[in-house]
Amino acid sequence: MKTGQNQLIFINLLIAFFVLGIFCAGKLILPVWCFAVAFVILLLYAIWGLYKVKESAIYGLCLLFYCLGFIVCSEASLVSTYNISHFMNESVKIQGAVAEAPRITVGIDDSEKIRYVMEVKSVDKNNAPVFADGSMYVYVSQPVTKSVARIGDVITVTGVVKALHGYQNPGIIDIVASARRQGITARLNLGKSDVKITEANVHPFLRKADELRNHLRAAMKNVMSEADAAVLFAMLFGGYDGIKPELLDSFTATGIIHILSVSGSHITLLAGTLVWLGRVLRLKSSLLAVFVTLVILAYTVLAGCVSPAVRAAVMGILTFAALAFEREADARRILSLVGFLMILLKPQLIYDISFQLSFAATGGLLYLAPFLKCKLDFLPKWLAANLSITMAAQIMVLPFLAWYFNSVSVSSLLANLLVVPILEYVIVLGLAAGLFGLVLPVAQSLLFAFCSLSIGFAYEITNFIARIPGGSIYLPSGGFVSGIVYYLCLSGWVQYGKVKEMCQRMNWQHYRQVLCLLSFLGIAFFIWQYSKTQPLYVHFIDVGQGDAILIVSPHGKAAMIDTGGILNSDFDIGARVDLPYLRHYGVTKLDYLILTHVHVDHAGGAGSILRKIPVDHIITGRENRQEYAQVFKMGLENERGRAMIPAYEGQIIFLDNVKLEIVHAMDAVQGGTGNEVSNVIKISYGQHSFLITGDLTEAEEKQMIAKSAAMQSTVLKVGHHGSKTSSSQDFFDAVKPAYGVISVGADNKFGHPDQVVLDRLAQNHIRFWRTDEAGAIVFSSDGKRLDVRTFRGVE
Incomplete structure (x- = not known):
């Protein structure tokens, strides 16, 4: 092999170990000083090995670059002691410079929604200004007639500093991590509060x-x-x-x-x-x-x-x-x-x-x-x-x-x-x-x-x-290992001649047979992996202040209960959150789409789902059908001619041997619209069950108890995002859940979940998770055992 090619391979090998060190720094919790000591020892060993022309110096250099990657990543993740993130959840006055061109969108009420990226200069708390640094997002809504700050202008804002937050699901880009890579560590929602603008020219070239x-x-x-x-x-x-x-x-x-x-x-x-x-x-x-x-x-x-x-x-x-x-x-x-x-x-x-x-x-x-x-x-x-x-x-x-x-x-x-x-x-x-x-x-x-x-x-x-x-x-989502295998196979194809030469040097007389055998074993492994019986999966997707539940049966049939959505917003939850989540888990078709009721935070994402992937059956609440059409932003029947069917109490659906039952539905056909008309769906599989309550109110909970409905369940989707208007003690006594899930948005304006409900969950010894803290929550069961994992690893 030529010297230049050897040099290139060696350079790439060192960089690969450096990247591996960065990757491990994000996964392992180990003291940095250990790697710093190892780095010094390996550096001395590498210098000695290169001086003595020892082949083992190569291994020392590889480990040296691994330690270097771990160290620089650990140091880069630290923020200064003056960073704005240290003022989290405090009400302060902040002064800083606009670092990027403001992002402006026109709202439905002809107001402007503006997002500034501010380079923080100082923070004033209780009339005591102190130096601060770092960057943050500042969100403001104002009339179109008001002036907007430009790059380099100094702005002064007052409010409560909040942590960055995005949709915490696999399959979508982590916007929080992306912002932090740019040095943005906090946010401030001003609403319609004023922003004081002082004309300046801090960034003349960018301006x-x-x-x-x-x-x-x-x-x-x-x-x-x-x-x-x-x-x-x-x-x-x-x-x-x-x-x-x-x-x-x-x-x-x-x-x-x-x-x-x-x-x-x-x-x-x-x-x-x-x-x-x-x-x-x-x-x-x-x-x-x-x-x-x-x-x-x-x-x-x-x-x-x-x-x-x-x-x-x-x-x-x-x-x-x-x-x-x-x-x-x-x-x-x-x-x-x-x-x-x-x-x-x-x-x-x-x-x-x-x-x-x-x-x-x-x-x-x-x-x-x-x-x-x-x-x-x-x-x-x-x-x-x-x-x-x-x-x-x-x-x-x-x-x-x-x-x-x-x-x-x-x-x-x-x-x-x-x-x-x-x-x-x-x-x-x-x-x-x-x-x-x-x-x-x-x-x-x-x-x-x-x-x-x-x-x-x-x-x-x-x-x-x-x-x-x-x-x-x-394309199914592949992991880290599958990516490595892919690039190794690609390298082997491109460098086939060199691989063949290397095998011959090593006296591999039957290298073709070996490659064929390895390929066969790899294909067989993937076939076995995807054909073996899977458990039932119930996903509580993080859609912010809304509900979205995905059910995947042991043989791959899928149903979705609610889709999430945002009122008075152009952000499409269906296209931007739901569909990427479905694709990430290999769901390219829904057998059923069930909506508890017509409110946007439960049905707003349904239109995009119906337009993008096949859905065999659509089951809705017994509300005015025209309201569903408005929320879907499409006709009462989608382009494939599948009509919306109102749910009725006692309706039973089977996904393989997973049972979905409508245990509560509003009796009046074409009735009113509101939380009180929420359908309640019970998912049963083996010894475990899940009760999905939508935004069911306490009054309807009492009706269910009076009807002696089959309510007892292992997992309860806590009603109405943890509002105190739901989740009464009598309802908990009837359901007897061991676990609970609260689908809720971070720092929502409603104050959900209410402390009364949280205390009641604790008093009943119900272990619960919140999507705003844990991200997507996934339960899996083989009918006997029940496991749970969360996107953020919250236990």
Whole structure:
């Protein structure tokens, strides 16, 4: 094997141990000083081993980098003693600078909902100002007529500091961890309280870039429709604000959603265009290199200098250099070193989806694309080059797509060949229009108008491709081990010749038979794993202030009781929380969707579920059907013609041998709407049962007791999110639960769960979990044994 290849393997091996140390630091609770001592010992051993030319020095270096990863990750997770997070749950006055362009959305009442990212400078508690640092989110709602702070302005706010909180479920991106990686450790909800704004210019470069972006957006809107302007702005600078949901769905389905974020491909496109322009102008190589570097740096600043843009600049230039100048070997070493430096400075980046996808895709272009291009040499060169680049990126990011999105777009090959070239052309024209605006406004308007036509044409093609049957394939979520196995197999395929040579050197005469046997055993193991009898799973999904329960039978049939939802909000719980959760657990179809009642916090996510996956039966409360249609935002029958059927008392449903029974339902057909009409569902399997009560009130609890309904259950879903209007002592006496679950949102405005209910649970020795503290809560049972696990590991 060549020396250069040996060096690259050795560098990657050290980085792998460094990453392993970071990963272990997030999982193990061990004193850092132990690793610091081990680091010093290993460092001395490695120096001695290298001086004596000992092969064992390699093992010392690997362990050295493992300890280094553990140490830097442990240190990076610490916050300073002055951090704003130390004032949690205290009412204080905070002063700081706006660090990013405010995110503004218009509410349904024409008010503006604003999210500031504030760099904290000082905290005033009881008229005693003290120095503080760190960053936090500040949320405020105000009339559109009020002024909004800009980047660099100093703002002063007063309120109670709260912890960051997101939806704590597997299958979705952890927005709390993502914010902490950016140094954001707290939040402040001001509601309609005033924000005192003091004009300043703390971040002059970022402010100027924001002003230029706003100027360009205004110029786009003067020529283009608002929707097309939003798309072009997103392609140039990132973000989804103002883009039609249909377009986002089409771009996602065809695997080209990345075009709406500043990525390495944007930088590579920009660099390639500049190199072509430089060659036309016959610039010297050194001058051209400086020119390209300066323009890319300017573009990165214009994009806001956000972390993804900075990483895209570094990796995009690297990718371009590798593919354009055929120096893949040098670029691979640089990629490894750049990646190492990034995670050395910010160890938690290994958990960042943007970093994972951009790094894996860049690795695919450098390692896999040349290999695939050789395999596709029977095709025309332009087609082989485009296909190899697209396939390489998709193949390398496949485990991440499976974990985060549970799907891969087969139609992305077609979209990358037909649509992406058009959109890349639009990006170049959009940037050119921005430059022309400085000297020739008429040319800018013409270019923006042409961009608008091109975007419309590209959308029609994308929409057509997205509707092709089988364009997207479901991928089950894979874990860490399956990812390692995948990349090892991929490496073995790409480096087959070297693997064969190594096996022959080791006298493996039957290496092909060994590989076949290992492959067979691996396939057999996965078949056995997925075919063996599973227990019943009952999932209480964290949907904030709402209810959502998923039931998966031992043979994979699935039903859902309620879906969660947020009143007066554009946030779609069904699309953003429920569906990712279902896909994460391999649920691509629901046999039943049962809704306790029509309130948005129980039925608001149902519309997206019905539009995206097959649902055989829909059972609702006996309420006004038109109200369900309004909550679903669709007709009374969905596109597959499945009608909504009102529940009736005594109705029994079987999922395999799991029994679902409606033990309480409102008698009056087309009755009123409210918590009092909540259906109550009992899930029974073997020796254990679950009672799902919706928002049942105390009055209806008494009715159930009077009817002597079959109420006794092992697990009780505590009624109405722990409100004191539910969960009476008589009801607990009738149900006799051993365990309880409270589905509730963190810091909700209703004060749920009420302390009276919490005390009553304790007095009855009922062990309970809350979704705001534990995240998703999953019970599993084989009919005899009952186990529970939570997303946050809360016991």
